Amino acid sequence: MAEVEHEGDEARAALVGQMRRSLTSPIDREDLFRFSRAIDDVLDAVRDFVRELHLFAAPPDPSYAAPLRALAAGIEQLTEAARLLPGRPRAAAEAARGAKKPGVRVAYQLALAEVLAAPLTPDTIKVTLLLTRLDAAGTSLAAAVDTLADGVIKRYQ
Template sequence: MVADSRIAALVRDLSGRTDQALASLVVEQLAATAAGVRLARSAAAGELAPAVARQRMGAVEHEGDAGRALLVKRLRRSVSSPIDREDLFRLSRAVDDVLDALRDFVREFDLFQAAPSPAYAPVLDALAASLDHLSEAVRLLPAAPRRAADEALLAKKPGVRPRYQHAVADLLGGPVDADTLRDTLLLGRLDQAGTSLAAAVDALADGVVKRFQ
């Protein structure tokens, strides 16, 4: 029975089904992260009470963590992967870091009793656009790795860091008070999310270069 199970796993690996399954798990992680961006945007725009957004973010984070745990478990059992295991692990861990930064943003938005502000929207919009590109890149990874790498690099084009910098500059261009400092700190959380997203892009691109070029 054990031998039959191992043979079945080897057949899945050699047929490419394992690569597709592993990529799908990362896509699910990214979908949870995109949901986190939507929650952060709703709270920052005053469309959703911060306490409610914080509660819902807990469920989204649990979903992302469960997907990552399953990915790690399957990586241990698989013979193949769409890119080197180390790079796929780095990619998944960086996506998890993006969601952690969004969780901290929503949690602190509630704790600090921050007021809705348009300052957050450009950074959150850039994060959402970047996640869309990265999700498409991971979908392409098993069958078209070079196209996946090109699509992943587009995830850096929306420019999370420049939008963060412009938002902070606008805040500091006026009177600096407690609200300004609070908004600047919260924007820093979104910048952290952007940094982690860039690390996820690099992990995918590095993996493709090492394996296919």
């Protein structure tokens, strides 16, 4: 995960450099910059989840599965939106909105409710904190979606 997060940082730096050299962009530069920052925040939150999983010596827990699946599906949808942005911005905005549909927040809430309804164990707090990291990644994913959609609406609607 550290490698993926580092690659994301490098890609973001390259995007910023490219924005300096380009005359136009598919959406306003400020929105494109905010979009890249929100994506970086997703990667940072997932990196923190993995790091803390190891730091806390937390055992694997099935409660991570649904939020992780929702997050992966949302990231996949947002990736498709980013690919569409240069040539088909309106389709990109629609695809981006689909990134919220897997429902990271709902998956987090359901998983947390299940963890807290079970008998408390020494690992309950670890699992709760780790689920919160996944929720943070979902919040950043939603911010990326909103930024892309806002940028397209400002420019094309």
